[in-house]
Amino acid sequence: MGRPLDDAGLDTIFRTARTYNGYDDTPVTDADIRAIYDLVKMGPTSVNQQSARFVWITSQEGKDKLADLATGSNPDKIRKAPATVIIGMDLGFHEELPWLFPHAPEAKNWFADDKARHDHAFRNSSLQGAYLLIAARALGFDTGPMSGFDNAKVDAAFFSDQPNLKSNFISTLGHGDPSTIFGRLPRPEFDQFNRVV
Amino acid sequence: MGRPLDDAGLDTIFRTARTYNGYDDTPVTDADIRAIYDLVKMGPTSVNQQSARFVWITSQEGKDKLADLATGSNPDKIRKAPATVIIGMDLGFHEELPWLFPHAPEAKNWFADDKARHDHAFRNSSLQGAYLLIAARALGFDTGPMSGFDNAKVDAAFFSDQPNLKSNFISTLGHGDPSTIFGRLPRPEFDQFNRVV
Numbered sequence: 001m002g003r004p005l006d007d008a009g010l011d012t013i014f015r016t017a018r019t020y021n022g023y024d025d026t027p028v029t030d031a032d033i034r035a036i037y038d039l040v041k042m043g044p045t046s047v048n049q050q051s052a053r054f055v056w057i058t059s060q061e062g063k064d065k066l067a068d069l070a071t072g073s074n075p076d077k078i079r080k081a082p083a084t085v086i087i088g089m090d091l092g093f094h095e096e097l098p099w100l101f102p103h104a105p106e107a108k109n110w111f112a113d114d115k116a117r118h119d120h121a122f123r124n125s126s127l128q129g130a131y132l133l134i135a136a137r138a139l140g141f142d143t144g145p146m147s148g149f150d151n152a153k154v155d156a157a158f159f160s161d162q163p164n165l166k167s168n169f170i171s172t173l174g175h176g177d178p179s180t181i182f183g184r185l186p187r188p189e190f191d192q193f194n195r196v197v
Numbered sequence: 198m199g200r201p202l203d204d205a206g207l208d209t210i211f212r213t214a215r216t217y218n219g220y221d222d223t224p225v226t227d228a229d230i231r232a233i234y235d236l237v238k239m240g241p242t243s244v245n246q247q248s249a250r251f252v253w254i255t256s257q258e259g260k261d262k263l264a265d266l267a268t269g270s271n272p273d274k275i276r277k278a279p280a281t282v283i284i285g286m287d288l289g290f291h292e293e294l295p296w297l298f299p300h301a302p303e304a305k306n307w308f309a310d311d312k313a314r315h316d317h318a319f320r321n322s323s324l325q326g327a328y329l330l331i332a333a334r335a336l337g338f339d340t341g342p343m344s345g346f347d348n349a350k351v352d353a354a355f356f357s358d359q360p361n362l363k364s365n366f367i368s369t370l371g372h373g374d375p376s377t378i379f380g381r382l383p384r385p386e387f388d389q390f391n392r393v394v
């Protein structure tokens with residue numbers, strides 16, 4: 001158990017944090033990206049599978065390539081953001097378990113079923129995507145997660161050399177411009193979506 | 198952009214936080230659970246779908262019922278933990294969008310396809326499950342996430358009255374007993390699972 005966060009910390013990662021549609025011109029550097037990943041990789045995954053794979057896009061060429069495959073208002077957000085990250089997943093993550101989960105050399109064999117392995121990769125790469133959003137906020141960045149893009153075309157454009165890698169969702173990243181956020185959407189009361197038994 | 202977390206805050210939510218296998222006797226109260234959910238619901242989901250549904254189990258009867266459906270060493274952890282939460286998902290989440298995403302009354306119709314709707318619910322309930330793990334840590338609790346249980350049997354035992362609700366993963370919750378954690382598993386170097394383009 002760590003020291004609980006103070007109010008400002010809870011605001012930073014959850015309460016007043018917002019999804020941004022635009023950012024100021026401050027670049028996202030390689031050092032920033034590595035600092036975010038150094039937190040993301042500490043978050044828990046099932047049998048330490050670390051099944052997320054991240055493509056961090058900071059070049060205009062890369063942003064344009066991704067933007068062309070996005071829908072609605074997303075292309076413009078991607079082109080203008082300092083960075084956009086593709087949160088992908090490795091459907092062959094079990095091949096890495098001998099070194100990620102070394103005390104159970106047979107762990108790789110627990111994931112022989114294709115459907116179960118896909119579900120594990122999807123669930124755990126989503127967890128790691130959430131860790132990324134929170135880690136970025138914790139370090140003073142803002143994010144804009146999106147699932148409005150053509151996953152198959154993004155896979156072909158960014159993972160053609162690694163057919164086991166599939167896109168999950170994407171997020172812009174930078175220092176948010178407060179003029180680009182919308183009003184806070186409604187949140188459920190506890191009893192609407194929770195039960196205590 | 199919020200005030201970045203200090204080192205102690207980053208330790209609490211990521212760096213020194215660990216997955217616990219056992220807890221001390223401090224109970225997890227209804228007020229604790231509501232405080233955690235009040236943070237979870239602020240995390241971003243696609244079109245504010247809030248597709249996760251949570252069953253917080255604090256009664257011994259409930260823990261025993263869930264433990265009977267878990268595998269490996271998980272039943273014992275569930276029976277002894279102060280609380281275990283089932284992170285579920287509502288495959289009919291789109292029915293709630295008229296009030297969760299009120300500025301686009303047609304949003305419900307964007308999720309007519311069963312497979313796409315399932316993927317959205319699975320992805321976003323996983324994100325909310327990750328928010329739950331981080332929110333609990335941020336408030337001074339410890340967690341023990343697990344996917345080793347029979348999802349179909351858990352659905353039958355806990356969601357029989359709501360057939361659109363399906364279990365995703367579960368997590369124990371409490372004040373961790375440091376004697377129950379294992380050695381930290383290896384973490385990837387940046388270049389193993391990341392690219393910058």
